[in-house]
Amino acid sequence: MLAQSGHRSGQARRALLELLDSQTCALSAVEIEHELREGNRPVGRASIYRILDELERLHLVQKVQVGQDMARYEPTRAGDGHHHHLVCDNCGTITPFTDAGLEDAILELSRRLPVRVAEHEIVLHGDCQSCAAG
Amino acid sequence: MLAQSGHRSGQARRALLELLDSQTCALSAVEIEHELREGNRPVGRASIYRILDELERLHLVQKVQVGQDMARYEPTRAGDGHHHHLVCDNCGTITPFTDAGLEDAILELSRRLPVRVAEHEIVLHGDCQSCAAG
DNA sequence: CTAGGTGCAAACTGTTTGCAACCCT
DNA sequence: AGGGTTGCAAACAGTTTGCACCTAG
Numbered sequence: 338m339l340a341q342s343g344h345r346s347g348q349a350r351r352a353l354l355e356l357l358d359s360q361t362c363a364l365s366a367v368e369i370e371h372e373l374r375e376g377n378r379p380v381g382r383a384s385i386y387r388i389l390d391e392l393e394r395l396h397l398v399q400k401v402q403v404g405q406d407m408a409r410y411e412p413t414r415a416g417d418g419h420h421h422h423l424v425c426d427n428c429g430t431i432t433p434f435t436d437a438g439l440e441d442a443i444l445e446l447s448r449r450l451p452v453r454v455a456e457h458e459i460v461l462h463g464d465c466q467s468c469a470a471g
Numbered sequence: 472m473l474a475q476s477g478h479r480s481g482q483a484r485r486a487l488l489e490l491l492d493s494q495t496c497a498l499s500a501v502e503i504e505h506e507l508r509e510g511n512r513p514v515g516r517a518s519i520y521r522i523l524d525e526l527e528r529l530h531l532v533q534k535v536q537v538g539q540d541m542a543r544y545e546p547t548r549a550g551d552g553h554h555h556h557l558v559c560d561n562c563g564t565i566t567p568f569t570d571a572g573l574e575d576a577i578l579e580l581s582r583r584l585p586v587r588v589a590e591h592e593i594v595l596h597g598d599c600q601s602c603a604a605g
Numbered sequence: 606c607t608a609g610g611t612g613c614a615a616a617c618t619g620t621t622t623g624c625a626a627c628c629c630t
Numbered sequence: 631a632g633g634g635t636t637g638c639a640a641a642c643a644g645t646t647t648g649c650a651c652c653t654a655g
Contacts (some may be wrong), residue, residue: 345654347610366644381612386645388610394474402536402594413643425588434584440578449596452557454597460536461581462590469587477630479629515637520620522635525641541619610653617646627636 352378353388362433363401363409363422402410403431403460421458424464432465486512487522496567497535497543497556498531537565537594555592566599583586 344350356372357364364372366385373380389410392398398410403422409431412418419440420433439459446452478484481590490506491498498506500519507514523544526532532544537556543565553574554567573593581593 345609347654349611352585361474369494376511379612382644383613383646384611390646400539402539405534405536405542408539423588425586426589432586434580436576437581439573439580442570442572442592443595446568446570449570450595451600452559452566452597453603454557454595455560456596458594458596460592460594461577461584462592463586463588465520466585479634481629483636513637516619517621517638518636524621607653607655609655611651613649613651615646615648617644619642619644621640621642623640624638625636626638627634628632629634630632 338375349380349384350388352376352380353385354392357398357410357412360411360424362420362431363403363411365407367407369410399458400458401458404429421460423461423463423465425468426462427468429462430467434461446456482512483514483518484522486510486514487519488526491532491544491546494545495544495552496554496565497537499541499543501541503544533590533592535594537590538563555594557595557597557599559602560596561598561602564599564601568595 350375353369356378357377360430366382366389369385369389370380370382373385374438389398389400389437393400393410396413399413401409401411403409406425420435421439423432423434424430425432443457481569486502486507490503500516500523502513503523504514504516507519508569514592516603523532523534527534527544530547533547535543535545536560537543554569557568558564559566577588577591
């Protein structure tokens with residue numbers, strides 16, 4: 338965890354990084370606060386937002402606006418972890434997925450556009466498996 | 472404007488629909504309120520949100536979470552109006568774009584996934600033309 | 606020792622809700 | 631006339647900020 342980009346360690350920061358690293362999909366700030374409290378590493382709300390903001394600037398986490406309510410954050414892993422989200426409009430469940438064809442299309446599109454595309458975020462809306470079945 | 476899905480007309484609703492129809496890209500609730508006030512058709516904040524919520528349920532407008540702050544709304548036109556958004560991380564400008572390859576990829580992906588995909592939303596992050604140039 | 610990190614509580618902002626007045630039909 | 635519709639203001643939730651304390655280096 339090379340957050341040595343001119344930053345100190347600090348317990349809150351460490352706890353948050355460990356939590357994020359153990360997660361596979363996006364977490365909201367509230368969920369993070371709750372998880373940390375459960376794990377006996379309580380961290381103030383303010384610190385959570387401040388740290389996440391910092392990590393985002395360092396491109397270590399990405400803020401994703403899946404769903405319609407609160408923001409979610411997830412670590413930007415090297416590529417094997419790259420995925421997108423399917424949100425169930427019925428129950429709100431968020432499911433990650435990957436698709437090579439989609440990535441190719443975006444790559445090609447990026448070349449066509451007269452801008453520098455740094456990140457992309459894809460959100461599919463629909464009914465998740467359990468809701469579609471019911 | 473066939474909002475006759477069991478709903479009445481009302482001036483606020485009419486004014487909002489007319490405004491949305493004249494726009495080409497997504498508007499935020501605050502922008503909508505401002506625009507309506509400018510056009511001498513002031514509509515209460517609450518009504519704006521209520522109407523937008525209703526229109527979304529009727530699939531006449533789509534709520535898009537572009538950027539990181541407030542929600543934006545735009546009419547769901549038959550297909551010619553379908554587009555996605557590129558948001559400049561530097562100045563916040565939002566630019567619409569379309570890409571057939573992307574749509575194809577999503578269509579194919581939808582078939583592969585074990586869920587019913589109703590809508591999709593793609594947001595590219597990067598630097599817009601003016602920011603990249605500066 | 607001291608600059609940066611942290612927690613608390615108050616301030617902010619976008620969104621929602623309660624309620625009384627209003628106006629299409 | 632009557633129920634959906636609207637506006638106002640207060641309530642909410644997530645996020646941000648001010649400030650005093652603390653801790654890593």
